[in-house]
Amino acid sequence: MTLGSPTSGGRLTRLEWVGLAGLLLVLALWALGATPLFDVDEGAFSEATREMIVHHDWMHTTLNGEPRFDKPIGVYWLQAISVSLFGVREFAFRLPSALSAWGWSLALVAFALPRLGRQVAVAAGVILATSLGVLAIGRAATADALLNLLLTLTALDAWRWLEAQNRGEAGRPALRRAYAWMGMGLLVKGPVAVVVPGAALVLWLALSLPWREALRRLGRAAGDGWGWALLLGIAVPWYAYELHRDGQAFIDGFLIRHNLARYSSPLEKHGGSIGYYFVVLPLLLLPWAPLLAGVVAGVRRHWADPMQRFLLLWGFFVLGFFSLSGTKLPHYVLYGASPFVLLMAMALAQAGGAMRAALTVCLLLLLALLCGSAATLHLWAPGVVKPPLYRALLLGQQASPWLVWISGMAALAVLFLMTQLSRPGFTLLWRSGVAAVLLSLVSLGVALPWWGDLLQGPIKRAAEVARQRAEPAVQWGLHQPSFAVYREQEAPRRAPRDGELALVRLDQLPAQMAQVGGRYSTLYAERGYGLILWRASTVPVEPSVAQGPVTAP
Known part of the structure; x- marks a missing residue:
């Protein structure tokens, strides 16, 4: 029985589930309100939410009194509920994203358990939760963590439907859940909520089945009336309201500028080469990036397994599709992070000593990027930073002794965990998982607040x-x-x-x-x-x- 076979099931006891979910929740909420809001995105989303509450208009967003058509209404509703409960504070604006990142990790664990076993399932949850890109968007008051949760739920339920079809079952609950997730995604971000999981499904059908059978299954998926009723019932009312309220301005602002034009041209000078995301993806998956090498090395083996082929098609579609986009922002590639993380978790379960060394280096590299760069800022910034504003920002504040001391202790702890412990049961998953969680807690609790105050503190204090x-x-x-x-x-x-x-x-x-x-x-x-x-x-x-x-x- 291979590690990735559909029958290699596993389960967690209730206590294990509670422990894992609790650990990931602590990580998601750790120091959530300790850092000022970062401009432009966090500030814009948060101010639009605040104005929505002040204006008592929960169907339309403005920014400094002007209509804001950048994103649909979904995440603003969640932020507004949180702010209504907890007040105008960073924690409240970021709470929906933190809970979305938490749910995203648990969704991978729940999917992997019956298909890939306990070890891979736990590894997938920990890898996702402690990756640099997920840590970033999981505490950003924007729509991206929620969108990634919905994209993941849609694609995983699409595979559950395909599994049921392979067994000769209808699989309607999974299919209709997928439609509902897509409807919510349309309400959070827009067409990408349909494009990514839809493309993964179509590509798998086209490359895995005879064309007649592929068309039959595609017809079943696209012809589910109740599914369409769910999708349209969730998404259409708000779109119809905005179209009625703002007409052509909504079409030009949301559909044309922030969707079609964003794909066809570099919006707001956010461009990049066609290889941009092949560099960005490993950076966003630090400290786990070496596991991508294991995924690439095992592509033939993964392709032979139907579920793993689905994951490959999902991940590589995102890489290819957004590599062709005119506008390139780092977080776009995270729409394909879930399938890569599942495959990386499999690579971790089978890894040996060379991978342990590579992960140790990347753990220390990430610590150096987040903490070490802050501690040595006064040494390297004078010769690197030229614009007057950024020179004034970066050179006007020294790293605290607390930051230096904590980051040094964290480096020693990572080295001890990864190189010194040799007891039975201290697997590579255990070592690297504990080290990554420790590094994440230090980075989120010490380094990120320091960087936030460095870059955004003057704005916050001027506003006060x-x-x-x-x-x-x-x-x-x-x-x-x-x-x-x-x-x-x-x-x-x-x-x-x-x-x-x-x-x-x-x-x-x-x-x-x-x-x-x-x-x-x-x-x-x-x-x-x-x-x-x-x-x-x-x-x-x-x-x-x-x-x-x-x-x-």
Whole structure:
């Protein structure tokens, strides 16, 4: 019996399930609110959610008062529920993503248990939960973690339906669940929720069955009336409402700009070569990237197994499809992470000493990227960073001794776990899993908050100063939507008018003043950003009142 055969089942006891789910939940929620919101994406999603609550309009999103057509409404609803329960705070905005990443990991465990056995199932859950890309989007207040959960649920239920068909059964519950997940995905992100799992299913049918049988099964899948009723019943009401409300503006903004144009051209200068994702995928799967070599080496073996062929087609379709996209963002490739993680878990279960050495190196590399780079920032940044804003940000703050000490202890612990323990039962899965969880806890609890404060702290503190003043506020020459979140008031992007506050980049301020004329007083300034009170040139200006990290006047 091969490791990947459909009959190599396994199960976890109830206590084991609770323990694994609890560990992954702790990892998902660890220090979730300890880091400021990152701009632009987290700030934009969070401010749109805040405005939806303030405006009492849960069917339409705006950003600083302007319609926002970037994404459908689904994730905003979940964020709004969370914020209504926990208040306007980072934890609340990120909670839906954290729970989605948690559910995503558990979905892989539940799928793998009866098909690949206990060891591979647990490995898949731990690998996914501790991979760099999943750690990132699982604590980002955006739609991507939720979309990945829904894509995974759809594709896994599509395979469950194919399994039932192979046994001569109808498999309607799995098929209709897949339709429901697709409907939810359309409500969270858009057409990609149908394209990715649909392509995996069609490719498997075309490459695995005689063409007549493939067409018959495709007809059964596409012709399920109840499935379509679920999909359309979930997705269509909101789309119909937006089309009725905004008409052509919704079509141009959502369908054309953020879907068709995003695929056909580099939107917002997010381009890349055709090999972009073949580099990005291993980086996002750190520290587990060496296991991809095991997947590639075993492609023929995987292809011979029907389920593993489905996983290969799913993963490589995502790689190929988004490699041809004009707009390239790193997280797009995570739409194909689930199948690769399942295959990587199989490689881990069969790995030997060479793989242990490679994983040890990658664990330490990831620790160096997240913690070591922060500890040595003052050494390498002066010769590398040239733009004035980023020089001011990165060179204005030293790593704390706490960060240096904790990251050093974590490195020693990883080395001990991976090289010194030799007791029976301390398998490579046990060693690398414990090391990856430890590294994740250190990175999320110590390194990420430090980086967040380095990059976003000045924006948050400027907003807190502005929140204690009555004047309207704008963003002048920059786009930091988290400023509006923390101030809890809209902050449009335009030049200030007399008597308004403005968030500015200090390096650009002289040129901006030369264009519009006027005077200002500095209310707050920190590492390249400033909060000013603008006055027309004929109005007397009060003296500057704040410089550096201070409290509001």
